[in-house]
Amino acid sequence: MDKVTFSVFRGHPDESGSPIGEMIEYTVDLDEGMVVLDVIHRIQAEEAPDLACRWNCKAGKCGSCSAEVNGKPRLMCMTRMDDIKEEMGDYEGPVDIRPMQSFPLVRDLVTDTSWAYEVDRKIKPINGPEEPDWVFNQHEADRIQEFRSCIECMLCVNTCHVMREHQKFDEFAGPRFFVRLASLEMHPLDTENRIPEIKDDFGLSYCNITRCCTEVCPAGIQITDNALIPLKERVVTEYFDPLVNPIKALGNLTSGVFSYLSEDFVQTADPGNNKQATNAQDAERSRIEEAKKLESERTEKARERFRTE
Amino acid sequence: MDKSYSEWDFDVVVIGAGGAGLRAAIEASSNGAKVGMISKSMLGKAHTVMAEGGAAAALANKDHRDSWKIHFRDTMKGGKYLSDWRMAKVHAQQAPDRIRELEQWGAVFDRTPEGKTSQRNFGGHTYPRLAHIGDATGLELIRTLQQRGIHTGMEVFMEYTVRHLFKKDGRVVGCFAYNRSDGSLHLFRAKSIVLATGGITRCWEVCSGSWEYTGEGHALAYWTGAEMGDMEFVQFHPTGMIWPPSVKGILVTEGVRGEGGMLTNSEGKRFMFDYVPEMYREEFADTEVESSEWVKEVVAGKLATKRRPPELLTRDVVAKAINSEKAAGRASEHGGAYLDISWRKSEEIKKKLPGMYHQFMELAAVDITKEPMEVGPTAHYVMGGVRVDPITQETSVPGLFAAGEAATGLHGANRLGGNSLSDLITFGKIAGEHAAKSASQVGSFEEIDEEEIDTVITEMLEPLGREEGENPAKVVEDLRVMMQNKVGIIRTRELLEEALDDLDDLEVRGKNTMSPGGRVYNPGWHQALEIAAMIDVSRMCALSALMREESRGGHTRDDFPSPDNSKWGNLNSRIKQVDGKMEIDYTSYPSIPDDLRNLLDSEDLVEEE
Numbered sequence: 055m056d057k058v059t060f061s062v063f064r065g066h067p068d069e070s071g072s073p074i075g076e077m078i079e080y081t082v083d084l085d086e087g088m089v090v091l092d093v094i095h096r097i098q099a100e101e102a103p104d105l106a107c108r109w110n111c112k113a114g115k116c117g118s119c120s121a122e123v124n125g126k127p128r129l130m131c132m133t134r135m136d137d138i139k140e141e142m143g144d145y146e147g148p149v150d151i152r153p154m155q156s157f158p159l160v161r162d163l164v165t166d167t168s169w170a171y172e173v174d175r176k177i178k179p180i181n182g183p184e185e186p187d188w189v190f191n192q193h194e195a196d197r198i199q200e201f202r203s204c205i206e207c208m209l210c211v212n213t214c215h216v217m218r219e220h221q222k223f224d225e226f227a228g229p230r231f232f233v234r235l236a237s238l239e240m241h242p243l244d245t246e247n248r249i250p251e252i253k254d255d256f257g258l259s260y261c262n263i264t265r266c267c268t269e270v271c272p273a274g275i276q277i278t279d280n281a282l283i284p285l286k287e288r289v290v291t292e293y294f295d296p297l298v299n300p301i302k303a304l305g306n307l308t309s310g311v312f313s314y315l316s317e318d319f320v321q322t323a324d325p326g327n328n329k330q331a332t333n334a335q336d337a338e339r340s341r342i343e344e345a346k347k348l349e350s351e352r353t354e355k356a357r358e359r360f361r362t363e
Numbered sequence: 364m365d366k367s368y369s370e371w372d373f374d375v376v377v378i379g380a381g382g383a384g385l386r387a388a389i390e391a392s393s394n395g396a397k398v399g400m401i402s403k404s405m406l407g408k409a410h411t412v413m414a415e416g417g418a419a420a421a422l423a424n425k426d427h428r429d430s431w432k433i434h435f436r437d438t439m440k441g442g443k444y445l446s447d448w449r450m451a452k453v454h455a456q457q458a459p460d461r462i463r464e465l466e467q468w469g470a471v472f473d474r475t476p477e478g479k480t481s482q483r484n485f486g487g488h489t490y491p492r493l494a495h496i497g498d499a500t501g502l503e504l505i506r507t508l509q510q511r512g513i514h515t516g517m518e519v520f521m522e523y524t525v526r527h528l529f530k531k532d533g534r535v536v537g538c539f540a541y542n543r544s545d546g547s548l549h550l551f552r553a554k555s556i557v558l559a560t561g562g563i564t565r566c567w568e569v570c571s572g573s574w575e576y577t578g579e580g581h582a583l584a585y586w587t588g589a590e591m592g593d594m595e596f597v598q599f600h601p602t603g604m605i606w607p608p609s610v611k612g613i614l615v616t617e618g619v620r621g622e623g624g625m626l627t628n629s630e631g632k633r634f635m636f637d638y639v640p641e642m643y644r645e646e647f648a649d650t651e652v653e654s655s656e657w658v659k660e661v662v663a664g665k666l667a668t669k670r671r672p673p674e675l676l677t678r679d680v681v682a683k684a685i686n687s688e689k690a691a692g693r694a695s696e697h698g699g700a701y702l703d704i705s706w707r708k709s710e711e712i713k714k715k716l717p718g719m720y721h722q723f724m725e726l727a728a729v730d731i732t733k734e735p736m737e738v739g740p741t742a743h744y745v746m747g748g749v750r751v752d753p754i755t756q757e758t759s760v761p762g763l764f765a766a767g768e769a770a771t772g773l774h775g776a777n778r779l780g781g782n783s784l785s786d787l788i789t790f791g792k793i794a795g796e797h798a799a800k801s802a803s804q805v806g807s808f809e810e811i812d813e814e815e816i817d818t819v820i821t822e823m824l825e826p827l828g829r830e831e832g833e834n835p836a837k838v839v840e841d842l843r844v845m846m847q848n849k850v851g852i853i854r855t856r857e858l859l860e861e862a863l864d865d866l867d868d869l870e871v872r873g874k875n876t877m878s879p880g881g882r883v884y885n886p887g888w889h890q891a892l893e894i895a896a897m898i899d900v901s902r903m904c905a906l907s908a909l910m911r912e913e914s915r916g917g918h919t920r921d922d923f924p925s926p927d928n929s930k931w932g933n934l935n936s937r938i939k940q941v942d943g944k945m946e947i948d949y950t951s952y953p954s955i956p957d958d959l960r961n962l963l964d965s966e967d968l969v970e971e972e
Contacts, residue, residue: 066883073898087607087727099836103887104880108405110573113613113722115502116408132725160544161884170522171513179514180469188466189478195471199496202471203717206407241469274721341869 061148091130106162117207190242201237211266228258229267235283368548373399376553381409383767385508385557386791392515394799414501415616417493419781420458429490442775458785466504536809554802567742568847582896594745595907601681628693635673638684650651679789699739742812756794766794776916826891834878859909
């Protein structure tokens with residue numbers, strides 16, 4: 055029987071909220087096909103029943119068992135031990151398991167993510183139709199269905215340097231909630247204009263598209279390309295495009311559009327990002343055009359129906 | 364140890380934050396009640412997120428021939444005529460509005476070419492009926508309700524577990540809970556309570572349920588004197604993952620078969636043709652040619668003119684068929700059956716079944732667009748639960764309501780796939796509405812007896828204080844293995860009698876477990892506290908299974924392998940705690956009025972009488 059050794063963080067917050075604790079080693083049997091969460095469960099069953107760990111579905115659908123495994127944020131239930139062994143190569147040392155580092159510690163591997171529920175509450179609910187007679191096509195649905203596949207594991211928030219290094223939890227909504235805002239902003243039935251709050255209340259400009267969130271997303275959502283950049287583009291269109299809105303743009307130009315733009319798009323570390331960002335902006339422009347077209351078609355259809363009735 | 368507790372007052376307390384609980388809380392709030400919602404997990408993580416295939420509602424978007432009447436008929440037939448027809452009617456009539464309402468609230472189901480809500484085929488449903496989003500419909504449902512709910516003013520208590528319901532003069536007046544995260548204690552006074560606590564399938568070793576499915580809602584109702592019903596009927600979903608061992612039980616959606624997935628045995632034979640029950644023989648294809656023509660029509664978006672493949676028989680039938688093939692020595696490599704969808708285009712599979720594609724790729728290293736899956740039965744759903752009034756969802760205890768999997772009535776002896784999500788939103792709404800009304804008729808909050816509170820607290824803290832005792836994980840593991848072996852898919856008198864004896868032993872062991880480590884987020888302590896509920900729900904299941912000497916839907920007796928309509932055709936088991944003892948008797952729903960009876964299949968009914 056194969057054995058595996060885990061080095062697991064065991065600890066609690068001190069009075070100021072900072073984690074205190076130690077890494078403790080556990081060695082248990084390893085069966086075929088096990089995932090990291092199975093090993094944690096075996097440690098609980100055999101050695102440490104009080105080892106705190108949050109989990110629910112064990113199938114990658116609920117987003118509860120987020121942790122940092124060998125330094126990489128991931129879902130413990132979807133991380134196979136075979137892959138961990140492969141990653142570690144010849145290195146025999148223990149597998150390192152820690153809680154998400156950006157959130158306050160509760161105990162051991164459990165963190166306090168209540169911040170997320172506070173942000174969620176600040177987002178205005180959908181302003182949908184009163185009468186149930188809408189139609190929209192799969193092409194429109196596809197775009198937001200991607201966002202709606204988010205399982206709220208918070209790995210993206212945990213990884214984002216705006217949170218992790220700068221703790222901007224009060225000023226910045228974090229990748230998860232920009233995905234949520236994008237799903238509303240691009241929702242075919244929502245009539246709310248969300249751009250002002252996305253810019254001012256949720257602090258989108260803190261994001262400088264380093265793509266870390268997208269890399270860790272277990273649901274495979276293209277957070278950067280499909281949510282963040284399109285939202286940034288919409289902010290630019292709404293506030294800074296002289297063709298779309300000459301008066302607003304003038305006002306904003308004098309109040310520092312250059313710093314806004316440079317913060318967003320120029321100072322990115324990776325020059326490749328700029329090119330991708332430009333492409334994504336172009337794509338978003340044509341999508342906005344497409345959406346406008348669909349919207350006017352829909353209005354026309356409704357009018358048509360009204361006329362015939 | 365510190366026995367202090369916080370106190371809260373709410374008009375309506377909803378226990379459980381899955382689909383039914385959230386829908387009930389939204390409705391109670393909109394009826395003017397001050398609502399507190401208690402959730403064992405974080406908000407949005409409840410078991411509803413695991414639902415895959417879809418929510419059944421006769422929208423008739425994909426096939427204009429569908430209507431609530433046919434949905435009613437399918438539900439009654441699938442439940443082997445043990446459902447409460449009044450609930451089956453309300454459900455079939457109201458589910459379409461509940462689905463439309465979800466879209467109004469932001470849900471984005473897959474679309475038809477005309478831009479309406481698309482619908483998919485599922486076992487036992489005559490027409491494509493399940494609104495869905497890929498194979499992650501539960502996530503869409505819970506997220507939509509969660510995002511609606513947080514703006515309705517309800518207060519949410521996340522990671523709290525309810526331990527006890529209080530009664531005064533026969534009416535429920537509050538409950539006691541602890542916070543799993545920090546170990547603090549909480550008293551909730553309430554004018555009415557909604558139980559929306561989901562199911563019990565964690566009592567079996569191979570199950571599709573999360574850790575939450577320990578049956579505490581069922582047990583709380585039972586302990587407080589409510590009538591329970593139909594507890595022998597447990598649905599073993601035919602297709603759970605079976606390999607590798609650590610993923611055993613994880614659900615493989617019925618949507619795979621709805622999209623054309625074929626079941627084969629070790630000899631490569633599509634064995635389901637051999638298992639079509641008499642009552643379904645006219646509705647299902649009897650050749651592979653006809654089956655594949657049906658699939659072609661459906662995939663092309665045409666109205667089906669051929670009969671459907673036998674893979675889409677009801678879940679009880681398919682699960683038993685896989686079991687029989689295994690018994691006959693024709694199992695797949697790891698003891699199940701093969702389920703193959705790889706004949707369809709790779710991109711179609713990834714679009715329609717993205718979750719299944721990733722689940723098999725990541726957990727089993729199987730590419731389902733190229734090779735078959737291996738599947739086998741997994742404990743998935745309990746049809747039984749708290750008996751409720753079909754109009755209000757109130758239980759036999761005044762002020763206590765139940766909805767969703769915690770309640771019984773809609774599904775009879777076997778639930779149709781897709782009827783669970785529609786059950787949650789239909790009856791969640793009704794329970795919330797009537798709980799709010801009931802609360803509005805109660806003047807003030809009742810004071811709760813200090814002594815009773817003290818007893819609850821003392822019992823809760825016992826495992827933490829014990830100097831020696833078993834690891835609760837061991838007791839739970841033994842319970843689950845025992846239930847798997849003795850109260851599983853195929854049951855016999857001997858095994859069930861043994862199970863009841865074993866449960867007595869396990870109960871003693873469960874009362875002597877030890878949980879070192881304090882009150883802050885201590886999973887060992889949480890588990891120790893769950894055992895009593897698991898024991899009593901397992902006992903209800905074993906007892907009612909022992910008494911029902913026939914086979915029907917989700918209850919199969921090897922010693923009584925056929926349905927016995929003359930004796931059991933319209934008898935529903937009823938369990939109640941009397942003087943601390945579990946007592947069982949039988950009851951029937953009122954007879955079906957003629958207009959509804961005419962919707963049912965006359966031959967089946969003749970058989971029933």
